[in-house]
Amino acid sequence: MIKFHPNKKMLTAFSAGELPLSLSIAVSAHIELCEECAQQAQQVEESLSHDTWHDESLENADFGDMLQSIMTTSFEPLETVVRAPHARVHIAGRDYQLPTAFRQYQDLKWSGFGAISRARIVNDEKNVRASLLHIGEGGRIPEHKHKGYELTLLLDGSFTDESGTYEKGDFILLDGDKSHSPYTEKGCLCYAVQDAPLHFMSGVSKVLNPLGNLIY
Amino acid sequence: MIELIANSTDNILNNHTIKLLDEEQQQINDWLDLVAKQQDKRAFSQLFTFFAPRIRSHGLKKFRQEAQAMELVQETMMLVWRKACQFNADKGKASTWIYTIMRNYSFDMLRKVQSNKEDLISEDLWPMLDVEEDTDEQDHLQSRHLLSYINTLPTLQKQVVEGIYIEDKTQQELADELSVPVGTIKSRLRLAMIKLRDMMEDKS
Ligand SMILES: [Zn+2]
Numbered sequence: 360m361i362k363f364h365p366n367k368k369m370l371t372a373f374s375a376g377e378l379p380l381s382l383s384i385a386v387s388a389h390i391e392l393c394e395e396c397a398q399q400a401q402q403v404e405e406s407l408s409h410d411t412w413h414d415e416s417l418e419n420a421d422f423g424d425m426l427q428s429i430m431t432t433s434f435e436p437l438e439t440v441v442r443a444p445h446a447r448v449h450i451a452g453r454d455y456q457l458p459t460a461f462r463q464y465q466d467l468k469w470s471g472f473g474a475i476s477r478a479r480i481v482n483d484e485k486n487v488r489a490s491l492l493h494i495g496e497g498g499r500i501p502e503h504k505h506k507g508y509e510l511t512l513l514l515d516g517s518f519t520d521e522s523g524t525y526e527k528g529d530f531i532l533l534d535g536d537k538s539h540s541p542y543t544e545k546g547c548l549c550y551a552v553q554d555a556p557l558h559f560m561s562g563v564s565k566v567l568n569p570l571g572n573l574i575y
Numbered sequence: 576m577i578e579l580i581a582n583s584t585d586n587i588l589n590n591h592t593i594k595l596l597d598e599e600q601q602q603i604n605d606w607l608d609l610v611a612k613q614q615d616k617r618a619f620s621q622l623f624t625f626f627a628p629r630i631r632s633h634g635l636k637k638f639r640q641e642a643q644a645m646e647l648v649q650e651t652m653m654l655v656w657r658k659a660c661q662f663n664a665d666k667g668k669a670s671t672w673i674y675t676i677m678r679n680y681s682f683d684m685l686r687k688v689q690s691n692k693e694d695l696i697s698e699d700l701w702p703m704l705d706v707e708e709d710t711d712e713q714d715h716l717q718s719r720h721l722l723s724y725i726n727t728l729p730t731l732q733k734q735v736v737e738g739i740y741i742e743d744k745t746q747q748e749l750a751d752e753l754s755v756p757v758g759t760i761k762s763r764l765r766l767a768m769i770k771l772r773d774m775m776e777d778k779s
Contacts, residue, residue, distance in 0.1 A: 376682040380696065383682075387700040391769070397762040405667070408674030417628050422648065426623045429653050430616050434660075456773065459702040463694055483690045 361393050361528040374403040381481040381489035381552045385512045388458035392528035450493045474498030489552040496546045504538035507554035516547030600668055607669040611659040651677040724774045732767035
């Protein structure tokens with residue numbers, strides 16, 4: 360049972376196409392796993408559509424021969440929509456099937472540190488880093504907080520932190536003030552988006568630096 | 576976090592009480608239907624007259640440039656023309672369908688402008704998980720497994736799949752029967768289809 364969902368504001372920004380790619384992937388993937396949010400997103404789309412088409416500030420414009428030229432293009436036959444292959448990843452000896460939003464990310468390069476493996480997904484948005492994170496059995500990320508936000512979408516398995524236990528599909532958004540140390544008993548696969556490096560709370564942060572760099 | 580989200584979407588959720596197809600919506604549905612069935616140029620011209628200025632105005636807000644706003648009009652309307660027959664009135668309003676086409680195209684366009692990426696990722700972010708009637712032989716082979724898979728679905732999803740594929744009901748009929756919105760039927764069906772698809776793929 361999914362307990363954590365994107366809020367309505369985020370769902371709306373997603374449906375309007377206004378979220379950056381890193382977060383759009385997270386919301387899209389969550390929607391594919393969550394009936395409740397899929398339904399809400401559909402309603403949001405309808406109301407966005409309604410508002411867009413009923414914007415009163417319309418000007419006249421000259422579209423030239425655009426209409427005519429469009430109508431000379433050929434019609435797409437009603438073929439069965441070819442479904443592209445599923446997104447799959449293979450990590451730590453297991454195959455995972457991922458939501459459609461990950462379909463383009465097939466040839467991932469994984470790097471590892473202890474029980475943790477990471478593959479970069481989005482890398483072109485200023486400070487934002489988005490990655491798949493695999494944490495093996497009994498793995499823990501030491502207590503840390505973030506200057507910015509940290510979004511975790513749990514794609515498989517489960518993990519626990521100070522605030523509770525999360526399951527597949529949970530969409531967990533933490534902002535800068537909270538620190539946590541996620542732990543997974545049986546291993547898990549997450550999609551994580553951060554906009555600042557992790558800040559480890561313990562005195563041995565130097566030792567943990569490589570880990571911080573890996574995760575961010 | 577907040578600054579990632581444009582202010583323009585703040586008020587949208589307060590006024591979404593439009594459910595029935597009013598005259599205008601019905602008209603748009605009918606036009607699109609004519610385009611889909613007969614490639615009707617007059618109907619398409621009507622759609623163009625309605626949507627082109629609105630798409631342009633939306634594009635100007637988004638891109639702040641005439642050329643890009645015009646590109647958005649051109650490409651959105653082109654897709655509407657070419658893909659008209661993929662529109663399915665059971666699945667919602669034509670105007671919402673056109674909105675999603677525009678939204679997807681402008682997402683990809685913005686990505687091209689900002690990151691120089693042409694990955695056309697909008698199709699993956701907003702996938703059409705439609706159920707297609709396949710005539711594939713392999714599907715035929717698999718179909719005998721299907722009944723047993725359907726039985727493993729959660730009750731609510733199973734009800735919808737059986738209603739539509741075995742009892743041949745429409746989504747609307749099912750919605751009425753179960754006293755839930757059509758949207759609920761759709762998303763249950765969608766989730767059920769994802770599950771079934773996964774089960775079939777695991778077997779094959
Ligand atoms: Zn949800």
